[in-house]
Amino acid sequence: MLDLAFHVALVLLLPPLLLGVINKTKAAFAGRVGPPLLQAYWDLVRLFRKDAVLSRTTTWIFRAGPVVAISTALGAALLVPLGGHAAPVAFSGDVILFAYLLGLGRFFTATAALDTGSAFEGMGAAREVSFSALAEPALFFGLLVLVRTSGALSLSLMMAAPWNTASTVAGAALVLVVVSWFLVLLAENSRIPFDDPNTHLELTMIHEVMVLDHSGKAFGLVLWGAAIKLFVFAALVANLLPFRSDDVALGWAAFVCSMLLVAGVVGVVESVMARFRLVRVPQLVVSASLLAALGLVLLVR
Amino acid sequence: MNVALYAAAIALFALSGVPGLVARAASGAAHATATGLAAIGALTGLVSVAVTFVAPDPGVLPLGLVIASTPLAIRLDALSAIFAAPLFLIGGFGAIYGSVYWTPAERPRSVRQVRLFFGLMVASIGTVFAAVDGITLLFAWEIMAIAAFFLVTADAQAKGVLAAGRVFLYAAHVCVLALMGLFTLLASETGSYTLDTLATGVARGPMGPLFFVLTIAGFGFKAGVMPLHFWLPGAHAAAPSHVSALMSGVLIKTGVYGIVRVLTLFPDPPLWWGGTVFALGAISGVLGVAFALGQHDLKRLLAYHSIENIGIILMGLGLGLLGRAAGRPEWVVLGFAGGLLHVVNHGLFKSLLFFGAGAVVHATGTRTIDRLGGLARRMPRSAFGFLVGAIAISGLPPLNGFVSEWLIYLGLCRTIVGEDSRLVTAAGAVGVPALALIGALALACFVKAYGVVFLGEPRSAEARDAHEAPSRMTAPMFVLVLLCATIGLAPFALAAPLDDVIRILAGPRGVGPSVTTLAPLGTLGLVAAVFLGATVLLWLWLRHSTRAAPRDLPTWDCGYAAPTARMQYTASSFADWIVGFFHGALRPERHVTPLRELFVRTAHFEDHVPDVVLDKALGPVLAIGERLAVWSHALQRGHVQIYLLYILVTLVALLFTV
Numbered sequence: 001m002l003d004l005a006f007h008v009a010l011v012l013l014l015p016p017l018l019l020g021v022i023n024k025t026k027a028a029f030a031g032r033v034g035p036p037l038l039q040a041y042w043d044l045v046r047l048f049r050k051d052a053v054l055s056r057t058t059t060w061i062f063r064a065g066p067v068v069a070i071s072t073a074l075g076a077a078l079l080v081p082l083g084g085h086a087a088p089v090a091f092s093g094d095v096i097l098f099a100y101l102l103g104l105g106r107f108f109t110a111t112a113a114l115d116t117g118s119a120f121e122g123m124g125a126a127r128e129v130s131f132s133a134l135a136e137p138a139l140f141f142g143l144l145v146l147v148r149t150s151g152a153l154s155l156s157l158m159m160a161a162p163w164n165t166a167s168t169v170a171g172a173a174l175v176l177v178v179v180s181w182f183l184v185l186l187a188e189n190s191r192i193p194f195d196d197p198n199t200h201l202e203l204t205m206i207h208e209v210m211v212l213d214h215s216g217k218a219f220g221l222v223l224w225g226a227a228i229k230l231f232v233f234a235a236l237v238a239n240l241l242p243f244r245s246d247d248v249a250l251g252w253a254a255f256v257c258s259m260l261l262v263a264g265v266v267g268v269v270e271s272v273m274a275r276f277r278l279v280r281v282p283q284l285v286v287s288a289s290l291l292a293a294l295g296l297v298l299l300v301r
Numbered sequence: 302m303n304v305a306l307y308a309a310a311i312a313l314f315a316l317s318g319v320p321g322l323v324a325r326a327a328s329g330a331a332h333a334t335a336t337g338l339a340a341i342g343a344l345t346g347l348v349s350v351a352v353t354f355v356a357p358d359p360g361v362l363p364l365g366l367v368i369a370s371t372p373l374a375i376r377l378d379a380l381s382a383i384f385a386a387p388l389f390l391i392g393g394f395g396a397i398y399g400s401v402y403w404t405p406a407e408r409p410r411s412v413r414q415v416r417l418f419f420g421l422m423v424a425s426i427g428t429v430f431a432a433v434d435g436i437t438l439l440f441a442w443e444i445m446a447i448a449a450f451f452l453v454t455a456d457a458q459a460k461g462v463l464a465a466g467r468v469f470l471y472a473a474h475v476c477v478l479a480l481m482g483l484f485t486l487l488a489s490e491t492g493s494y495t496l497d498t499l500a501t502g503v504a505r506g507p508m509g510p511l512f513f514v515l516t517i518a519g520f521g522f523k524a525g526v527m528p529l530h531f532w533l534p535g536a537h538a539a540a541p542s543h544v545s546a547l548m549s550g551v552l553i554k555t556g557v558y559g560i561v562r563v564l565t566l567f568p569d570p571p572l573w574w575g576g577t578v579f580a581l582g583a584i585s586g587v588l589g590v591a592f593a594l595g596q597h598d599l600k601r602l603l604a605y606h607s608i609e610n611i612g613i614i615l616m617g618l619g620l621g622l623l624g625r626a627a628g629r630p631e632w633v634v635l636g637f638a639g640g641l642l643h644v645v646n647h648g649l650f651k652s653l654l655f656f657g658a659g660a661v662v663h664a665t666g667t668r669t670i671d672r673l674g675g676l677a678r679r680m681p682r683s684a685f686g687f688l689v690g691a692i693a694i695s696g697l698p699p700l701n702g703f704v705s706e707w708l709i710y711l712g713l714c715r716t717i718v719g720e721d722s723r724l725v726t727a728a729g730a731v732g733v734p735a736l737a738l739i740g741a742l743a744l745a746c747f748v749k750a751y752g753v754v755f756l757g758e759p760r761s762a763e764a765r766d767a768h769e770a771p772s773r774m775t776a777p778m779f780v781l782v783l784l785c786a787t788i789g790l791a792p793f794a795l796a797a798p799l800d801d802v803i804r805i806l807a808g809p810r811g812v813g814p815s816v817t818t819l820a821p822l823g824t825l826g827l828v829a830a831v832f833l834g835a836t837v838l839l840w841l842w843l844r845h846s847t848r849a850a851p852r853d854l855p856t857w858d859c860g861y862a863a864p865t866a867r868m869q870y871t872a873s874s875f876a877d878w879i880v881g882f883f884h885g886a887l888r889p890e891r892h893v894t895p896l897r898e899l900f901v902r903t904a905h906f907e908d909h910v911p912d913v914v915l916d917k918a919l920g921p922v923l924a925i926g927e928r929l930a931v932w933s934h935a936l937q938r939g940h941v942q943i944y945l946l947y948i949l950v951t952l953v954a955l956l957f958t959v
Binding site for chain 2: 051052053054055056057058059060061063064066067068070071075089091092093096097099100101103104106107110111113114115116117118119120122123125126127129130132133134136137139140141143144147148151153212213216217218221282289293296297300
């Protein structure tokens with residue numbers, strides 16, 4: 001019961017902090033003070049107090065986009081174990097539901113973008129669905145590695161103790177999956193080097209350009225949903241890091257630290273790299289798939 | 302008793318168009334009679350299917366004909382019934398939809414033809430699913446092909462329709478040739494044309510590969526397996542929309558049915574059979590959806606998705622066959638359950654999508670995606686139906702497409718865990734990411750199709766003046782929406798019928814566990830229902846809290862003051878990137894006038910993805926064949942006497958040689 005409360009609380013409250021950590025890291029690298037650590041929370045509070053504006057072109061899909069985006073991210077977050085603690089919802093095959101829930105969120109975000117009739121948002125939607133299509137095999141190759149090492153089909157069991165039974169070969173495969181999934185995290189959450197969340201040039205953007213027309217509470221849901229999605233992917237990576245404890249309190253602390261570490265690394269990557277040209281993005285996504293596939297080949301050869 | 306009901310349903314469909322033949326073309330009474338007979342036939346057929354699952358009846362209904370010492374007959378087992386369920390559903394709905402889509406007033410020349418052959422096509426497909434022997438099956442198969450030809454060419458005056466019909470007819474006859482060979486071979490092995498289980502060892506004997514190749518060539522042609530799919534996109538696009546729904550939803554499944562029925566007659570199939578079916582499925586899946594992304598014609602796009610979904614179905618069936626060969630009941634259960642549930646699901650959501658596309662054609666007169674746009678505001682009910690179909694076909698929860706793909710995923714993941722032969726592990730290791738890629742590309746394609754056709758601003762006057770379809774077209778869509786949602790939210794309801802079917806397919810190695818013990822369908826349904834409820838509540842909250850939002854403002858186009866509808870993303874631009882990624886297989890063609898001057902006066906861009914097999918490979922080869930065939934004109938004089946002479950000469954020659 002306590003674990004459940006912790007899980008839900010973390011899923012709802014931690015995501016904006018990850019954004020704060022990323023931005024603080026970037027600021028530290030640039031020698032700036034940067035926005036406050038809790039800025040994303042204040043942004044959300046401010047947006048939820050605001051009214052919205054709707055384009056006359058839009059239909060009900062436009063407002064369904066942010067809603068489905070956050071509900072699918074939340075649904076996926078309830079299927080992911082957090083640092084060895086089983087997820088509140090766990091059953092054999094939940095791993096597929098997890099991936100497809102995120103797909104449903106993508107479907108509605110992209111359709112809501114097309115609902116505005118804006119050329120820019122169409123551009124973002126086309127890029128989002130194209131690049132994600134290439135990232136999907138990377139996610140699944142990694143999941144297959146875990147299916148193979150654990151013999152289970154539920155995320156909670158697959159990630160219960162990835163390092164405990166690992167042979168050297170399985171360890172190497174896990175390292176490859178961590179790298180591959182980190183790339184997937186960057187691609188799916190539109191971070192550098194795939195996309196620059198801070199840019200103000202719509203022509204080059206992916207995710208941000210899809211949500212240009214949202215405002216007020218709907219935009220609040222968009223930002224919160226995107227943060228939860230970042231949290232979900234960060235949790236996938238954090239679950240594969242070897243920081244675990246059998247003690248309940250220490251276990252949760254280790255998980256939160258792993259998450260902050262992942263966010264910090266995202267910040268470092270954003271500080272030391274430039275955004276790729278769009279034509280080079282697919283090459284990197286495909287290499288994420290190949291890395292994870294290599295891991296699988298190591299295991300099933 | 303249920304076989305008799307089934308036969309009655311088939312007879313009702315077969316006769317539904319006959320009264321219209323003697324009536325005047327404009328007769329409303331004949332039109333209503335045809336629809337009524339088809340609707341009663343559909344209900345009767347659905348009852349017979351339901352009875353089969355509740356109270357199975359092994360009875361055989363003889364048709365009163367004996368050919369080649371085989372008494373022709375039909376029977377209704379669980380496998381026939383699960384294929385027949387979507388047939389009667391879509392057959393009934395198609396007739397109702399078609400009664401306002403293809404009316405005597407608008408189509409006086411072809412309305413009788415469409416009514417008659419629509420009923421005949423449903424009846425012949427029903428007979429194929431229930432045939433006890435190869436001869437009945439072949440008769441029904443041939444009627445089905447001819448009926449489909451006359452339906453595809455109903456709009457014969459339109460551009461390209463006759464050509465599509467001709468390609469369909471050629472393909473149908475090559476397919477029948479392979480099947481005749483197959484059933485003759487089977488009969489020489491078992492001694493009768495009845496489709497009975499074969500002796501152990503035949504599949505692994507010297508004739509084994511021939512059986513397999515003939516089955517895949519014959520039935521795979523009809524199923525639209527790549528590269529035998531080339532007849533499909535043109536035929537589906539040219540046919541009237543309710544016919545496209547039936548063709549895509551059910552007719553191509555006769556190929557799937559044949560593959561399952563015949564390949565499971567062999568008690569000990571070799572491993573490579575399953576592996577080949579699986580690989581063909583994966584290739585059809587990935588390339589089918591890649592070709593779909595390149596299309597600009599809404600119905601051609603849907604047609605290529607049929608190839609993709611046949612691919613997914615074959616991946617499931619291939620897994621089941623691998624399980625039969627390797628003695629793994631859990632692969633048999635999950636593979637066959639997933640594949641066959643996808644047969645039903647694809648029937649539901651693909652006919653929903655074709656009905657939606659038909660509503661668009663009905664409202665605007667065009668199938669060209671880039672001339673549409675903004676239809677969701679003008680025809681909200683059809684748009685909603687199409688949207689639900691789009692989510693379902695992308696395999697997304699909480700709808701039915703997800704459930705069947707989920708079962709296949711579960712089965713595939715199980716091949717990874719154990720220490721099996723390399724072929725099996727490779728199936729899982731390649732199949733799971735391939736299925737994921739198929740799903741993600743289908744999602745991209747349906748974001749494009751729904752977004753460009755129904756959302757944004759209209760791109761042409763036709764789209765601006767569109768109107769909602771009449772209720773006899775939207776009501777069937779509404780019921781299909783409900784069915785898609787029901788299977789998605791309560792998949793456990795179908796566990797018992799699926800178990801019944803798998804018992805037939807499991808083979809001599811014994812029946813595996815129930816599908817519910819391998820896949821927690823109950824939990825999945827519960828989670829999907831809770832998720833859907835929570836999402837709807839959140840949407841209602843957002844709608845309520847933004848109810849006062851100003852609605853009469855334009856889209857904020859990044860400060861550009863004069864946006865036009867032509868600046869929106871189109872079917873071309875949306876898919877440009879993925880088409881480019883797959884250009885090695887798709888061979889897209891582009892026609893661009895380069896921009897040379899500083900102040901460009903005219904510019905032109907056009908791209909399209911032709912069918913590689915038909916337009917790039919078969920077309921040139923057939924053209925050469927046609928030129929060579931000129932020489933055979935000397936033999937074809939068109940005089941009956943000469944043909945009689947040919948027969949005589951042949952007989953005499955045979956007398957001397959045999």
